[in-house]
Amino acid sequence: MDVNVSDVHKRYTGGSASALNGVTFTAESGRITSLVGASGCGKTTLLRCIAGLETLDRGEIRFGARVVAMEGRSLVPIAQRNIGMVFQSYALWPHLTVAQNVAFGLKTRGWSAARVAKRVEEILALVNLPGFADRYPAQLSGGQQQRVAVGRALAYEPELLLLDEPLANLDTHLRAQMRQEIRQLQRKTGVTMVYVTHDRAEAMELSDRIVILDGGKVLQIGPPAALFERPADTLVARFLGHTNFLPAELVEAKNGHVVVQTSFGRCAVQGPSAGERTVALLARAGAIRLARDGDRAPDGWLTGRGSVLTISQAGEGALCTLTVEGATLELFVPQQHTPGVNDELTFHVDPGRCQLIAARAGHA
Numbered sequence: 001m002d003v004n005v006s007d008v009h010k011r012y013t014g015g016s017a018s019a020l021n022g023v024t025f026t027a028e029s030g031r032i033t034s035l036v037g038a039s040g041c042g043k044t045t046l047l048r049c050i051a052g053l054e055t056l057d058r059g060e061i062r063f064g065a066r067v068v069a070m071e072g073r074s075l076v077p078i079a080q081r082n083i084g085m086v087f088q089s090y091a092l093w094p095h096l097t098v099a100q101n102v103a104f105g106l107k108t109r110g111w112s113a114a115r116v117a118k119r120v121e122e123i124l125a126l127v128n129l130p131g132f133a134d135r136y137p138a139q140l141s142g143g144q145q146q147r148v149a150v151g152r153a154l155a156y157e158p159e160l161l162l163l164d165e166p167l168a169n170l171d172t173h174l175r176a177q178m179r180q181e182i183r184q185l186q187r188k189t190g191v192t193m194v195y196v197t198h199d200r201a202e203a204m205e206l207s208d209r210i211v212i213l214d215g216g217k218v219l220q221i222g223p224p225a226a227l228f229e230r231p232a233d234t235l236v237a238r239f240l241g242h243t244n245f246l247p248a249e250l251v252e253a254k255n256g257h258v259v260v261q262t263s264f265g266r267c268a269v270q271g272p273s274a275g276e277r278t279v280a281l282l283a284r285a286g287a288i289r290l291a292r293d294g295d296r297a298p299d300g301w302l303t304g305r306g307s308v309l310t311i312s313q314a315g316e317g318a319l320c321t322l323t324v325e326g327a328t329l330e331l332f333v334p335q336q337h338t339p340g341v342n343d344e345l346t347f348h349v350d351p352g353r354c355q356l357i358a359a360r361a362g363h364a
Contacts, residue, residue, distance in 0.1 A: 001029050001063055001064045001159040001160060001192055002026055002027065002028055002029050002062075002063075002064055002192075003026065003027040003033075003050060003061070003062070003063055003160060003192065003194065004026050004060075004061070004062040005023055005024060005025050005026070005027075005046070005049075005050070005059070005061055006024050006059055006060045006061070006062070007022050007023075007024055007058065007059040007060070008020050008022070008023045008024070008046070008049060008056055008058070008059035008060075008061065009021060009022060009023075009056065009057045009058035009059055010042075010045055010049060010054060010056060010057050010216075011057055017215065017216070018216045019042050019045040019216050020042045020045055020046055020049070020216045021042075021215070021216040021217050022059075022217065022218075023042070023046060023059075023213070023216070023217070023218055024218065025211045025218060025221055027160075027192060027193075027194050027209075028192070028208070028209065029192050030190045030191070030192055031192065031193070031208035031209065032183070032186055032193040032195055032206055032207050032208050032209075033193070033194050033195065033207065033208065033209045033210075033211060034194075034195045034196070034197055034202075034203040034206060034207040034209070034210050034211065035047065035194065035195070035196045035197075035211050035213060036196075036197055036198065036200070036203045036210055036211070036212055036213065036239065037198065037212055037213035037214055037219075037239070038198060038214070039198065041213040041214050041215065041216070042213050042215070042216040042217075043196045043198075043213055044164055044165075044196055045216075046213070047162050047164055047194060047196050049061065049069065050083075050160075050162060050194060051078060051081070051083060051085060051162055052068065052069065052074050052076070052077065052078040052081055053078070055069070055072055055073065055074055056069055056070065056071055056072070057071065057072070058071050059071065063076075063081065063159070063160065068081060081160070082158050082159045082160070083158050083159070083160045083161070083162055084152075084153030084154060084156070084158035084160070084161045084162070084191075085153060085161075085162045085163075085164070086146075086149050086150055086153050086161065086162070086163040086164070086166045087149070087164055087166070088164055088165040088166060088168045088169060089169070090137075090145045090146060090148070090149045090169075091149065092137040092145060092148055092149060092152075093137075094136065094137050094138060095136075096136075097133065097134050097135060097136055098124070098129065098132045098133055098134070098135050098136075098137075098140070098148050099120050099124070099133035099134065101137070101148055101152055102119075102120045102123050102124065102148065102151050102152045102155050103116045103117075103119075103120050103155070104152065105152060105155055105156050106119060106120075106155055106156055109156060119155055120133065120155070121133075123151040123152075123154060123155050124151065126151065126154070126185065126188065126189075127147040127148070127150060127151040127181075127185070128147065128181070129144065129147055129148065129151070132144065132148075141174075142169060142170050142171075142174060143170060143174045143177065143178055146166060146167065146170065146178055147178075147181070149166070150166070150182065150185065154185070154189060154191065158191065159191070159192065160191070160192050160193075160194070161191050161192070161193045161194075162193075162194050162196075163182075163193060163194070163195045163196065164196045165196055165197055165198070166178075166182075166195075167179065167197075167199075167202065168199075175199075175202065179201075179202055179205050179206055180205075182206060183205070183206055195207070200239060200240065200241055203224070204224045204228070204240075207223075207224055208223065209221065209222065209223055210222065210223075210224055210227055212227070212236055212239060214235060219232060219233070219235060219236050220232045220233075220236050227240060228240050228241075230355075231282070231357060232357065232358060233357050233358035233359065233360045234280050234282075234357060234358070234359050234360050235360045237282055237357060242282055242284075243329075243330045244282070244283035244287070244288060244329050244330055245280040245281065245282055245283070245327065245359075246262050246263075246264070246280060246281040246283060246302075246327070246329075246349065246354070247262065247263070247278075247280055247325075247327060247359065248260040248261060248262045248279050248280060248281050248356075248359075249261045249277060249278060249279070250277045250278075250279055251266065256270060257269065257270055258270075258356055260279060260281065260356065262281065262302060263304070263324075263325040264302040264303060264304040264349070265302050265303070267300060267301070267302050267349075267351040268300065268351060269281065269351050269354055269355070269356050270352070278359050279356050279357065279358060279359055280356075280357055280358075280359040281349075281351070281354040281355070281356060282354060282355040282356075282357050283329070283349060283353065283354050284353045284354065284355065285353075286350070286353055287349055287350050287353035287354055288329060288330075288331050288347050288348070288349050288350075289331075289347060289348050289350070290331060290332075290333050290334070290337060290345065290346075290347055291303065291345075291346040291347055291348050292337070295348075297348040298348075298350075300351060300352075301348050301349060301350055301351065302348065302349040302351065303346065303347070303348055303349075304324055304325075304346070304347055304349065305324070305344060305345065305346045305347070306322030306323055306324035306325075306329060306331075306344070306345060306347070307322060307323050307342055307343070307344055307345075308320050308321070308322060308339050308340065308341050308342060308343045308344075308345060309321045309322060309323050309328065309341070310341070311338070311339070311340075311341060314332060316334065316335050317332055317333050317334045317335045317337075317338065318332070318333050318335070318338045319331075319332055319333075320332075320333050320339065320345065322345060322347075329347075331345065331347055333345070
């Protein structure tokens, strides 16, 4: 079942800004779509609108061909939307056993005792908890509790599973393990998932498609690899893990190249312009290299100089953060050339390994 969100707006009473401002995207059937962005970007509000916990000020939400919500009205009650929800807090009943927690939603739907027992057994096997039926939540680890929460949400075979930061309370190792388990569960069940997270690694590993939000608006949508390769602007690029940006001004565009002016000089970058005058050069891996004594830059390359701000070990060398013309850049330095804090380093930039993107205010 596709979930179609169309031009959704939401403003809370007394709020100075819209929580959601014209959000449009499709969560494709049988896929994991992640809603990502910094705190306050609107991702949880959007999930609540899909669930039916919030009404829309404007726009429409469809489950397949069925309209479930539109401006000011919830057309389909939550109980009739056939959705499962998994929360950050797990929300397990502490006085019920694992089996009773999983069975709770089935019993409220009028399932027979025999059918409930069979389904609970199937679910505990699915989430790798056979033999845990008689334990209570307090007797489980955080990862085991999260498995129970996911299993309970899947027990009645929902068409859509909504997950709101479900791994936020787990340690780093457990988060990595649970990401893999959630992905495997989705493949086994084929359920459509909409997943909220602010964790880049989580979104990149889990998702079939990512919707990046900021200030209640969609910045960019696409598969993880496509977004990483072609981020729309500096804010998207930073979220996806890119770190090196050179502020630039568009000079001219011709013959498939764009000429830009940076604080280190002028260079040509292959590809279309970003559609605006103030841009940034996204320097990819290998684009920035340490200049050795007497080392001249190849023709067309840029040469810059910066002061070392921080140094951290990185394999057979060090990763140095440089302050450069009011910006910061990361540069790998071989072990034999490792500098000290506040040392000045000269570097070369290969424009052929740079991508032109829009510079968002405060993020270039």
